[in-house]
Amino acid sequence: QVQLVESGGGLVQAGGSLRLSCVTSGRTVSNYNIAWLRQAPGKEREFVAAIPWSGRNTYYADSVKGRFTISRDNAKNTIYLQMNSLKPEDTAVYYCAAKMYGLVNIVSGYNGWGQGTQVTVSS
DSSP states (O other): EEEEEEEOEEEEETTOOOEEEEESSSSTTTEEEEEEEEEESSSSOOEEEESSSSSSSOOOOOTTTTTTEEEGGOOOOOOOEOOOSGGGGOOEEEEEEESSSSSSOOSSBBOOOOEEEEEEEEE
């Protein structure tokens, strides 16, 4: 079982930056892809970015490519999401979650959801 705890959200003006952190625990975390997903009010939860615990590939939703960067620090058991050039439409609760099999950009199949961290971008 993988446990995940997010932090780092807040209120920022459009064009600003935030860095989210996701601390992982669990003996089998190395077998998983870890993703950031988000849910805006009244909308479905959507994929944002993913990275394998072991490996170099990264994956992004088209809406955040070139603005967001996902990275990991294995020594700290932490996944980061650096968010630059934030837009009001990035406002959402951001979650990290883990998936062992299946397409990383599909929300179904993720587990170990954290409690989420609120990101609010003002115009």
